[in-house]
Amino acid sequence: MYNYNHLFYFYTVARLGGIMKAAQYLHIAQPSLSTQIKALEAHTHRILFKKVGRGLALTQDGEVLYSICRKMFDHVEDLHNFLLSKESRMQKRIRIGVGDELERPFVVNLIQRIFRTSLKNQKTQVSMRSGKHRVLLEQLRWRELDVLLSNHSAHGDDFTVLAEIPMPVIAVAAPKVVKPYRKSTARETLAKRLQQLDLGLVLPMEDQKLRVETEIYLQKARIRQTMVFESDILAAVVRATVEGLGVAFLPKPYIQKELTSGSLVKLNESQKLWTHSIYQIIHKKRQLDFINTDIRDYFRIYKDKT
Secondary structure (H helix, E strand, O other), rough: OOOHHHHHHHHHHHHOOOHHHHHHHHHOOHHHHHHHHHHHHHOOOOOOOEEEEEEEEOOHHHHHHHHHHHHHHHHHHHHHHHHHHEEEEEEEEEEEEEEEEOOHHHHHHHHHHHHHOOOOHHHHHHEEEEEEEHHHHHHHHHOOOOEEEEOOOOOOOOOEEEEEEEEEEEEEEOOHHHOOOOOOOOOOHHHHHHHHHHEEEEEEEOOOOHHHHHHHHHHHHHHOEEEEEEEHHHHHHHHHHHHHOOEEEEHHHHHHHHHHHOOOOOOOOOOOOOEEEEEEEEEOOOOOOHHHHHHHHHHHHHHOOE
């Protein structure tokens, strides 16, 4: 008969990716946890983990056992979440993950909406964390988050894309760098327009999805302007464009305030150059609560605006 605790310890180490994190989660000493894992390997006559750098990774046998343990212990987590919801009706906790590629004013508007509507008369604790999409997605997989907002979608049996905002991307620049030149005609391509303006490109960093989309568009449109500024903070990209450093390709909802005030002007004649989307992602086993319903409605409002 297999030791239930050994299996649960193995499952926890695999889920959290290391002995130290698992020991903290389980509230036991690291040496003791390591001993339990070795005991399981000895009992099963299989090596379940291998060292990768300073961390651990599952072996092929470990992957098989982990998939079996998930089927067992997912139900334990369901019970844990059920008991928590029963004993804390007066104090809810909402955990929101925000992809680090999202533009911050968009996130701020979302927070304001949540507090003004859903949380106005609720005793609720809100926790928001920003990070890489893949990291937050794993936290959502193990239900350490209640919802993930990201410009990357999610595929697989564990996730549901609850809502999406398809945002039109346009080319923009500051009026002061556009006015000295003649007005473009409807037949004039954006490539010729940018060549006439002699503007450099203001871009997100290379590892960001919006940058990848921009590079693809530039190649198709045969735009060969040089890059003059890049940042992994989209607010900095917007500010650099407003200051006149160059032309940027940005989702329209991200810069609606600047377009309305006239601090940025649109350069392309078409309604959009391509579509950049933001997704609301939840775990398939999570019920649709008031927060996720409100975020979904917020996404729909943004979608109607675009």
